[in-house]
Amino acid sequence: MRISRLLPAIIALATCDAALATTPPTTAELAGTDGFHQAYQAMLTLPSWVITAHATSVPVSNFSANGKDYILGHMCRPHDCAAEQLEVIFSKDHSAAWGLLSIRNETSLRQNFLGAPDAAMQKILLKAYQDNNPSD
Numbered sequence: 001m002r003i004s005r006l007l008p009a010i011i012a013l014a015t016c017d018a019a020l021a022t023t024p025p026t027t028a029e030l031a032g033t034d035g036f037h038q039a040y041q042a043m044l045t046l047p048s049w050v051i052t053a054h055a056t057s058v059p060v061s062n063f064s065a066n067g068k069d070y071i072l073g074h075m076c077r078p079h080d081c082a083a084e085q086l087e088v089i090f091s092k093d094h095s096a097a098w099g100l101l102s103i104r105n106e107t108s109l110r111q112n113f114l115g116a117p118d119a120a121m122q123k124i125l126l127k128a129y130q131d132n133n134p135s136d
Contacts, residue, residue: 046114049077050086050101065120068092072124074132087128089121100125109136 025033031040049055057075064070069092077084087100098117103110111129113122130136 046101047077047084047103049084054078055086056081062092063124065124072128074128085129085132087125087132089117089124098125100129102129 030036053075055075056078057073060071060073062069062071071090071092073088073090075086075088083104085102087102089098091097097115098121099114100117100122101112101114111126113125117125
C-alpha cells in the first residue's frame with residue numbers, strides 16, 4: 001500500500017526532471033558551469049603583456065580633439081611586434097582610456113576595441129595602427 005501512495009509522487013518527480021532536462025540552460029547558467037566557465041574566462045582574458053604593460057613601446061604623442069587633450073601611445077608584445085600590438089589613447093585628465101588590440105596570425109588580422117571608444121576615437125586608433133603598420 002505504501003508504495004502505491006508514493007508512486008504518483010515518484011512519477012511527478014521523474015516527469016519534472018525530464019522536463020528540466022529538455023529545457024536548455026541560459027547562456028549565463030552555461031557560462032557558470034564547470035568546463036564552460038574556464039573557456040568563458042579564457043575568452044575574456046587579454047594577453048599578459050597588455051595587462052601588465054610589459055611591452056616594447058615608443059614615446060607617446062599629444063593631441064587635442066573637441067577641446068580636450070589626449071595622449072596617444074603604441075606598444076607591442078616583446079619579441080613579436082608584428083603579431084600583437086596595442087594602440088592606446090589616454091584622456092589627459094585621467095578620466096578614460098581606449099585601445100585597439102591587433103592580433104595577426106598567418107592568414108588574418110583580428111582587431112578589438114577596448115574601453116568602448118566612440119566613432120571618433122575608433123578612427124584615431126585605426127589611423128594610429130595604420131601609421132605604425134604602413135605595409136598593411
